[in-house]
Amino acid sequence: MMRTTVNENERTWDLLERVLRKPYLQTIFLTGEPGIGKSYAAYTLATEPGVAIYAVTLTEDTPSAELRGFFHLKGQEVDFQLGPFSEAMTCGGRLVINEVSHAPPEVQSLMYAVLESPETARLTLPDGRTIRPQPGFKVILTDNEALTMLPEAIQDRVDAHFEIKDAHPNALALMTPRIRRIWQTSREVSGTKRLSLRDCFRLQNLLQDEDDFGLDDACYAAFGPKRGPKMHEAIVLMEAAR
Numbered sequence: 001m002m003r004t005t006v007n008e009n010e011r012t013w014d015l016l017e018r019v020l021r022k023p024y025l026q027t028i029f030l031t032g033e034p035g036i037g038k039s040y041a042a043y044t045l046a047t048e049p050g051v052a053i054y055a056v057t058l059t060e061d062t063p064s065a066e067l068r069g070f071f072h073l074k075g076q077e078v079d080f081q082l083g084p085f086s087e088a089m090t091c092g093g094r095l096v097i098n099e100v101s102h103a104p105p106e107v108q109s110l111m112y113a114v115l116e117s118p119e120t121a122r123l124t125l126p127d128g129r130t131i132r133p134q135p136g137f138k139v140i141l142t143d144n145e146a147l148t149m150l151p152e153a154i155q156d157r158v159d160a161h162f163e164i165k166d167a168h169p170n171a172l173a174l175m176t177p178r179i180r181r182i183w184q185t186s187r188e189v190s191g192t193k194r195l196s197l198r199d200c201f202r203l204q205n206l207l208q209d210e211d212d213f214g215l216d217d218a219c220y221a222a223f224g225p226k227r228g229p230k231m232h233e234a235i236v237l238m239e240a241a242r
């Protein structure tokens, strides 16, 4: 079974941070299982003061106009409202596009223009303006799927891509020793569904409230009636084996 060593994980996170600081690496792709910390990293790592962050989560129904910009009525006047794509481009912001593999065809086409390198990226908006990405503009794509699941034209526009296999050292540092052991065991033992960071912090909050919740109650509350008892049993076994 594949195991990520601590060093390999720290190296990945460190490299991602250095890559995010490079202005010539515009489009970064992050893949990894749900709740491993991709979006959190995209919003917080290597952020520069004053650089605006735009975040969108795509679904099959996301209209491209919402992302590009659209006309709307402002009092009696028709006004053009930029969307997160055009706004991030014009202000040199950081645009985070979550669940990018869900992009419908129209949004994919818009992304071809937006993810173009700074020399060639142009977007003509419905109000007639043609905008270009301003210095600082960066796009971070996140998805549970691998890069190869994206259309080739998008793959080709990705400047650096990372597979996140374990939580960021800062997230691990927020865990109590007990929760960290549970986290690590859930990643090493096959069979039980791996915990997400959301699961871990949920369980940690419940367990810190020890007057009210024992391990069994905490598991039941955090993981529900089906998974809860199984998780409880797995944790009891794990802790007894130590």
Ligand SMILES: Nc1ncnc2c1ncn2[C@@H]1O[C@H](COP(=O)(O)OP(=O)(O)OP(=O)(O)O)[C@@H](O)[C@H]1O
Pocket (backbone or CB within 6 Å): 032, 033, 034, 035, 036, 037, 038, 039, 040, 041, 098, 142, 143, 144, 168, 170, 171, 174, 197, 198, 201
């Ligand atoms: N570096 C971190 N420090 C502290 N908490 C973190 C960190 N990374 C992630 N978390 C916690 O874990 C939760 C899940 O992280 P995040 O939303 O980034 O996961 P994700 O990989 O984007 O998941 P999904 O694939 O479901 O979108 C966050 O809401 C946050 O509470």
Ligand SMILES: [Mg+2]
Pocket (backbone or CB within 6 Å): 038, 039, 040, 098, 142
């Ligand atoms: Mg996410």
